[in-house]
Amino acid sequence: MRAGMTRRELLAVMAAAGAAGTVARTSSAWAAVSELVWATWDSNGHPEYVVDFEKQTGTKIKLSYLSSEDAQFAALKTGSAADWDMINPSLNGSWRYIKAGLLKELDLSKIPNASLMYDVFKTTKKAQNEAGKTFAIPYLWGLNPIIYRTDKFDKEPDYNTLFDAKYSGQLAMRDYALESIAIAGLVAGVPRDKVFTMDAKELGEAKKLLVAQKPHLRTYWQTIGDLTNLFATGEVTCAFSWRVPYDELKGKLPVGMAKPKAGVMGWCDCFAMPANLPAEKAEIAYKFVNYLLGPEYSTQVARVGHYATTSSVIRNKLTKEEQATIFIDDMDVMKNFMWPVAPDNYSDWLKIWNEVKAS
């Protein structure tokens, strides 16, 4: 396998050298195929997750961990991420990368495992431009549930619980306009498919609820480590959350995870290539995204990281408990998905959110 790759690399180098006619171009192309830089979250890209790919192809995956999605977008937009070969936009945020022309159009015929994706991801329009061309491949997903102390609540909480004076002083919301205003919108009765495009009147209703909620909150949480600490120290007993505090505190505290019927906030990470990625690198990058949707990565990330890929490839090989851990035991959950998408007037949302916080 290693020798085969070397020949291909050599051919690629010769082709590149022929086209450019310079020695410098030759060395650059060689380096390109022997290593790819993947900008991703540390939780998605543990070195052991990509070892199998490196063995199969002989191409080293150099991991470049992201600090935030905004930083990733800014780095691409300003051209300061020239060494990134593969990037990690969120499904919800892909549209702005596509609009800004930062992504390479993808040829799905080069990703055979894409056919194994769950329908909700396979059919999503969020990774396409208006002409229906695909620019990103959803590969990893999860849910943002409500985490609560099972010893403090008689029944499973829902979004209304987060606004209930009965639990005053024990609740927390994320300091994040998009999700918090959307949750208030749901409580105000806005349907989940309209909640991220609320009109001024609906936003006003959501704001009223959030202002009324404020005295009942212990605090707004900033990072997931922050919220885990709030649960661990007994400051908070119920919060809109990510699943991390549940994994961290299970066994130490009586904690539960609720998936509200009104709509479950989902997150999904995508694979994409920068628009100017050279063709020889793109060929290997196609193999890599195929690997992300294949059995090796899916198994590793499910068993080590407790995350599900968008591919059904290993679902039937997991135990019921392993399926439940990554939310794929009951596929009906996908019917309640909500994908938080920052609307065009997100600055107005931010103003409302800051008005709530300053009230």
Place this chain on the structure above:
Amino acid sequence: MNPVLSRATLAVPVALLLIIGCVLPLALLLVFSFFTVDMDAFVMVPDFSGGNWLQMATKPIFGLLIGKAVLYGSVTAVLTACLGYPVALAIASLSRNAKSLAGVVLLTPLYTGEIVRIYAWRVLLGSEGLVNALLKGIGLIDEPLKFLLFTPFTTYLVLVYNTLPFMVLPIWISAELVDRRLIEAARDLGARPIEAFFKVTLPLTTPGLAVGLFAVFALAAGDMLTPSMLGGTSGSTPMALIDNLFGTAFDWPLASALALSLLMVLFGCASAMAWLLLRLKGARAVLQRGLQ
């Protein structure tokens, strides 16, 4: 060459660096503030209608947040001055060895990262924290005191704690430079200790106090982490909004206008403070003497 002039030239490289590092980004912010975002093409385009500045002037939320930053800065500066001044004078009157020790102790909190200190405060002030446990243990309270954490009280307490060394150090240095013979002369001429303090010590330490006030005001007004992680639901800051506008909202023009507005207000406050302090005789006397 005039020796004062030649000494001043030593500062030129650093001054140039500061100008480039400060003026250029500010100029960029000013230019950005006259742009708008075309959300369809997802690019910034020039817009000289001044819409972002109009929003600054007409939307109360921006003024409110900037006002909060000024309040954090000024209240913290006054509190640390009241607490730090006696500490600085006390240190100045210690023996040489004790002074060295005091200096190390004073700066110890700064050796730990801010985030470590924030979580330490949570352990100390939380509902199940040390303070509440102690008060419960000695029977003073039945229920934990919730106001200790996630309230404006916490924000100010921690801001004062974090910035106290920046107040104490310059006052201490100023106090070291006061000629003790002047205080003795005042006492010999019949001034009571309190009069000697107000007529000699305080005026001559005004420059240190001024430096402390400026430093603490700037640090506290610009702090985002302490209010947001310890101030609870009251911990909003203009910095957090600027961060969000530059980030997810991709509204760099509005963020630029807000950042510049904040800067102008803070600069105005600092200038007013400087003007007031320079009207004091002691500060003028010390500053005019300079490094001869």
